[in-house]
Amino acid sequence: MNRPVVVIAGAGFGGLTCARALKHAPVDVLLVDRNNYHLFTPLLYQVATAILDPGEVAHPVRQLIRDLPHGDFRKAEVTGVDFDRRLLLTEEGPIHYEYLVIATGATTDYFGNRSLAETTMGLKSLDEGLAFRNHVFSQFEKSRWVTDPDERRRLLTFVVVGGGPTGVEMAGAISELIRLVLRKDYRDLNLNEVRVVLIEAAPFLLGRFDPRLREAARKSLEHKNVDVMLGSKVEAVTHEAVRLGGGIEIPTFNVLWTAGVRGSEAGAATGLPLERPSRIKVGATLQAPGHGEVFVIGDSAGVTNGGGLLPMLIPVAMQEAKQVAASITEMVDGGSPKTFLYKDPGIMATIGRNSGVAQLGRVKLSGFPGWLMWLFVHLVNVVTFRSRLIVLINWAWDYLFYDRPIRLIVRAAEPPSRSKMAP
């Protein structure tokens, strides 16, 4: 029997879920990703703040699809699609498909301000998480050599732009890292020279949450010594400062940009019509317009749902993935695809030790209960049992001893030059 080939571009929550949901379908599945791992993005901020090592939040794709008898993986960067010849184009070569699922996710959005990409750090990939960790510890070490207090303040001021869940989690985690852990490492550290700032253009944090929870998050962050600046618009970021509207300037060498995400470059490279921000416009069946055999899911997909587009959230991607797997299974059998309906399971964010916000239907938790709920949901969802165990140990260690074990400045050496020449 000739099994149709389903190629899935992207091994994030959408792509991986789709591959797994096709386990028993009469198709061959080929997952393609630029990385050889699936990243558990909700815990990436813990890699960036030295609570977890990469091995705890990333898992090899090949391991996660080992039990799929007709599943395989290829590591490659997606560069486009040849719809006429049904080829997914990659840097390593083209891949033929009968069905294509585009699940290439999202990337940081600088809203067209190219200089921001050079003057700020992002937090969408594991590489960026590690780079941020290296950066924080390097700045503290550098500060020990500097005699000018203004220069030291620039080194030790950490500015997070964007008051969404990532910004809130990072601001809280950086502040706790410094005040609970690093102050023990740097006995002569003057905490007056250290500053963590969270900047948000809207008049509130966590826009998707209930006003009561937004306010709880703000209070909790301020309690944790984060300078929360609401209604503040970033006008420019230079190599030594952030400039806000109203002539306010914050001297700093360290700016993390979490203020925007948009659909990935790979999605845009398909040439399909885009919704803002750079998400491929799809209908209720998640098929690309004019290409019934092409589906788009997750952050790459711009799906209208009543008022606006569905948000870029993991549950959206996973539900879309299952829907598309079901549609493909139907279509292989001569049936037709179903329409997608999103069921909102709720949203949550953590603000550091003992504080979180969770909004699950009518249930709204903040403070300690919100934090417990966050811990439980995220621990259960870490992909493998071994990682769950190690994450638990690391969390318990951090919680009990105010100690983050992974404060290393590590960067992989360049491999020998010929590895670049090898095919």
Added chain:
Amino acid sequence: MNRPVVVIAGAGFGGLTCARALKHAPVDVLLVDRNNYHLFTPLLYQVATAILDPGEVAHPVRQLIRDLPHGDFRKAEVTGVDFDRRLLLTEEGPIHYEYLVIATGATTDYFGNRSLAETTMGLKSLDEGLAFRNHVFSQFEKSRWVTDPDERRRLLTFVVVGGGPTGVEMAGAISELIRLVLRKDYRDLNLNEVRVVLIEAAPFLLGRFDPRLREAARKSLEHKNVDVMLGSKVEAVTHEAVRLGGGIEIPTFNVLWTAGVRGSEAGAATGLPLERPSRIKVGATLQAPGHGEVFVIGDSAGVTNGGGLLPMLIPVAMQEAKQVAASITEMVDGGSPKTFLYKDPGIMATIGRNSGVAQLGRVKLSGFPGWLMWLFVHLVNVVTFRSRLIVLINWAWDYLFYDRPIRLIVRAAEPPSRSKMAP
């Protein structure tokens, strides 16, 4: 009271042990290292072969000296010494000392063949361990795109040069990684296209060990499908092959060089007279000739012991460190330094699952008992309790499920350009 300052260059086994041994001495201790962590080098090969994550084998120096009331740390690359003005020179600036301990360790020795540094990988630093891990998995992923079997063989042939403990451990660990773990990840992998080669110029492996143990190690490696080539001298390494004496050529893109180590650049940069290979010549008190306030320990030190120099081993470094700490304590009090005498606690090496060699005085173990001894000694010596726990889980996981969890190709992103400009 004015406490004399002891500056220790290097936070490896020698430097760290020396700092800790000075805990109760009436001195201030300043550790200096180019990295902010102490590396447990005996387990570095497990980072390179995806058994452990960096956080398990490296620990922040500041954490390890937190309990020293008069100890501090500075991250800097050592560039030399101004003996007249008693300054340790670093890239970040000079540091004044009353006593100086040079413990800057060793680096890979290419025996003057500069091209080897470009065509081979090393395994002396954590960065190199991560780079090797990235490289192995990248080659396997690339091989899935290649249709020419010769090209695939080049990608999947791993050559380890040097039959010392590092070479033996790496060859065994790479072979097991491929045959026990990756073959499950790559269902269409043809094991005939995979090859692990260990090359040694001497007619035996593990030259420091008893002939019976050398032979046990060779047999064990061959049993694990490692091609052991003894009495083979590497004449050249190009970008696509290793050329041996007798016109033998091994086509490969992957060469790990463990065939030589020599004293670090920092040691040579002191301008002190050197013994071969690049180790600072010191007398029985470990003082630098002509500079009574300067001590040299560990791999940097060329200490004559009866026949030849003391070997570059951790126990040597640690015993020298304690001796120097005692001498400095004496000297501060007006006394004089003691002479050093090495007590050999034995040597051991592992060859993968269920196989190791250990030579402890008259006790000689090989096979399973040798392996158990190795496991026990190394687990007990991992520096912190938390790491011990996590290392144990990772080892048990690897052992029980033939599964190495950390098969990730990860490289930290470049930080924004201004971080380079910051002081």
